Amino acid sequence: MRKRILIGLLLIVAIGIATWLLSLSGPKRGTVEWHKREYLAAWNAVTQREGSPRFLRWLREKTHTTEAAELLFRKMASNRVALVKLGYLLERRFAVRSGQGFDVSRKVLNAWAMSNDEMVKSFNWMQVYTNSIVVTAPTEWMAQWEELIRKADVPKQERE
Numbered sequence: 001m002r003k004r005i006l007i008g009l010l011l012i013v014a015i016g017i018a019t020w021l022l023s024l025s026g027p028k029r030g031t032v033e034w035h036k037r038e039y040l041a042a043w044n045a046v047t048q049r050e051g052s053p054r055f056l057r058w059l060r061e062k063t064h065t066t067e068a069a070e071l072l073f074r075k076m077a078s079n080r081v082a083l084v085k086l087g088y089l090l091e092r093r094f095a096v097r098s099g100q101g102f103d104v105s106r107k108v109l110n111a112w113a114m115s116n117d118e119m120v121k122s123f124n125w126m127q128v129y130t131n132s133i134v135v136t137a138p139t140e141w142m143a144q145w146e147e148l149i150r151k152a153d154v155p156k157q158e159r160e
Helices: 002-024 032-046 054-063 067-085 101-114 117-121 139-153
Strands: 089-095 125-128 132-138
Touching (some): 032 067, 067 089, 101 139, 132 139
Antiparallel strands (some): 125 132
16 A cells, blocks of 8 residues: 555655756746747737637636736737847838828738738737838748838839
């Protein structure tokens, strides 16, 4: 009987040590990887994708409020700002024809959704103003954003 208790205790200790070691393997707070993970966790929770925290889904269902979503949007914004500061994301303002910001953004989003699937899954953020569009995206995708906006902003006859 004592032998079984000793084996059980040893298993519990081994599982505890393994769990502790696995928790150390995550990215350190404040690194690019940590901010990416936090941003994606908030994004998944807002969009109710798989992997979103069960508690937040439950809270949203029970309270029928948007407070949880607002908190998550603030979390996404702070992580996005940190990723810009760390150099993973680039923020760029594109000037568009006078008063055409919203029309251009609609065309850009349609073209963007049809473009490279990997680009759609990456960290992209667009703010639309009357005369400009601000895009925050990974540095490697900025050239594609520039091309999409240029094509949507300048009609085909003017480009030729």
